[in-house]
Amino acid sequence: MKTLNQKLSVFLILLSAGYLYLSYNLKEYPYVPVDSDFLPKVLGYVLIVLAVFLFFDKSSETEEEKEKRQVPKKEIFVLLAVGGMIFLYIFLLEIIGFVLSSSLFIFACSWFLGYRKLKTTLLVAILFPLIMYLSFNYLLQIRLPQGLLPF
């Protein structure tokens, strides 16, 4: 369990084991020569074989690749926060509606990431969702969640 490849390889083997377990429990359909479990089983074993190759893959990473993975701790927190905001957005979308949740998201996210022009942010955060919403709902007849707003 030393190199990164070996860790990834173990993870992939566990993943394919789970997938194979599910494949072996698929319902049987007796009237076809090749049933629905055939390909998943093949894929499961192929992934195991590939993971084993990866385990023994000695080729080291290029400097460029290593550098890509060096993410400062603080930035990880920022990423998680953005992910959390997207999660919250999805959660609220059908409750408070498209316009409100998008406005909140654009405002909060831009502000959080360091955009400090209040007027512009407000303008975009209100106009962009509103224009999108109106054109989807009325022009294109595709209904986005209305939520709390009366239109």
Add this chain to the structure above:
Amino acid sequence: MGAMEGLMQGIQVAFSWQGILFVLIGVVAGTLIGMMPGLGPISAIAIMIPITYGMDPSTALVMMAGVYYGAVFGGSTSSILLNAPGISGTVATSFDGYPMAQRGEAGKALAIAAISSFVGGTVSVVLLMLFAPALSAVAVSFGPPQYFALMFLGLTAIASLSDGSTIKALITATLGFMVATIGIDGQTGTTRFTFGNPNLLEGIDFLVIALGLFALAEICFLVIKRKDTSLQNQGDIGSLKLSKKDFKEMRGPMGRQSFLGFILGVLPGAGATIASFIGYITEKKISKNPKEFGKGSVKGLSAPETANNAATSGAFVPLLSLGIPGSGTTAVMLGAFLVLGIQPGPLLMADRPEVFWGIIASMYIGNIFLLVLNLPLIPYIAKILKIARPMLISLVAIFSLIGVYAISFSTFDLYLLLIFGVLGYLMRLFSFPAAPFILAFILGGMMEQSLRQSLTSAGGDMMILISDPVSIGLYIVSILSFIVPIIRNRKEKQSDQEEKSDAS
């Protein structure tokens, strides 16, 4: 009535003032809708159908055709500028289009896309006009064994889609293939890997994966690099002007992919997505410096854009001459015909020549409109990149989220999108390429189904897969495309060494 007379009638329809006006309306509406998140040709056509109620059928259909290829045309914008492919046909466009835009050449990238689309669209219309009736035989010539061979050919390209480790490329491809097995299996009705969740029964939508692996993963990188000053030139749009060298580079892909894309479009089920991928891959294979691909290569951008537009015209062959819709989009298009009381099929050309030829003739005008309208707009559209980084990040996130919501209307798919975004980011951190994942996801599903269709009808006899010249030919090409690059590499290495030894 001869074909010539029919063609003349069609030209009259297309070049009448109504014809020109409605083509214009169609392509503008199509481009605009195609640029919207998540809305591709299917939605564009479905949205426009009610507008055609009560219109003259040939004018209405000329407009609908415009909507169709206009939407394919417009779909490339978000791929290039935001790495957020709005429709499946433009995923391959982002491979080289986005890096080019990031390099500060957004204007050039959009111009290349527009010109390639125009050439692909126009050349394929000529092919459509000359060969539509004759090609209807080609459209139905592919049975399940041939489709299997075709998908096989597509899959052999996986290794070439990544520059890094081949093993990693194969692993992501296998994972993509696995994701494709989720949902109800077509041949048995068995539900696979859905964990009892009805949202997964029809499988995971392509757009969820594409937007997750590409757009959201890219957002993660943008977040981290938001203060990075070394990337300042990303806001640059660059000049629209293409140099002579650029044109020279585009000539090859545009010429070849217009034909290849068209043929793949003719085959029901293959369509613009597969055409764009195969276009990209073939150009990479035959290119003298394949290393450029994926880093903003002119050829790599031109090829898929030419191919997907050529395939769009190709899809009209089975639709018009057989009444067979080869894709979800042409199925909706067929609906648009029916609403107007026109039944496309083998008799359309004889019964309603003005409709048949009108549509084809109008496509020339439509493609010219698309080019003329879009080129001047490019500097304005590319301004999107001038938006300050934090704001741009928020907007791209919303764009991807609406995109997915507008096709499934379920928050479940939005959570999936988030998961694929995280997966895409992790894959990039660990240098697993995303392109093989998406390619295997698209081809895998069709490959499995065609394999099992073949075997079911042959009663389990494997020989059916290699029992005809077309499939055998496709397998030979697959094997060659696998071996030739290896041999070429060896030779290059040898000659390198010889040079070295000569020098020493």
Add this chain to the structure above:
Amino acid sequence: MKRLLMFGSLFFVLILAACGGDSSETSGDSGEGGDGEWTPDQNIEIVAPAGAGGGWDTTARSVGKVLEEEGITEQNVGVVNKEGGGGAVGWSYINSTNDPHNIFVSSPPLIFVPLNGQSDLSHDDFTPLANMIADYAAFAVADDAKWENLNELFEDMKEDPSSVTVVGTSSPGSMDHMQFVKIAKEAGVDIQKIKYVSAQDGGGMTQILNGSADVFSTGVAETVEQVKAGKIRVLGITAEERLEGEVLEDFPTATEQGIDATFVNWRGFFGPGDMTEGQVAYYEEKLKEVSESEAFADIRNNYGWDESYMDSEEYSKFLDEQREELGSLMEELGLNQ
């Protein structure tokens, strides 16, 4: 692990469903007068449990359009697509919002999908409002096929079922498969041995034209052009009587060939489970008006649909019968869960 995941995702769906419900429940059954009459007090929403462009979507959009444009309803009528699970996602949406302003369009999959075990909700969980149209199945073969009628085909299939490949668009246990099975069963074919493949994206027609498959099980309308052009022949359709119209009238029914079985691809509207009599009556009346309007007659003609209005009571009885018949067939095939 599987259980845990299953439970987890179920829980997830429940939460989502609960959230989806909140917004609309507040305005639940207002508008209910003292005498049981009911009129909607907000816009009506027709849910098409599928994506844009399919059969459900077209029905929903065309009925919505007639309702609005002919002034049959005062409210606006919007169409919402809830795609997924062969309808299951849309059905659970209706079930969880439980708002009489939300109705949905459905067809035989409402019977097949629950029988396949792919949805926990069946037509019992909804209120059938009215059936609007009927469509029928056709069994087509290439023009150079050796069979002239259904009986010749079924004779061959009785002798050697593996010599004939049937192709349809949907998977086994769904409509294209079961409509063929139902007729073949009546003709005495061993239905367990029927070779059926599913091919999407126009693959069915392609496969009989190039000889990859022998029989195409599809809707009547899909065959007309190819028959006119002399590329395929229709051996039989599943209507009770011959249809009207050019070409259509030449299609022999299975019944007239001595096979006493029919299959209807019905399409109608449903509301959530608990609706008052007044609400049902409202929709029955409005949908009947649509069905009788000239505008809708034109739409039916264009799509080749048959008029087949059934009111709520008649409709539920019909659905129960359908389930019984098809359920026993699926049980025989082991597709029932």
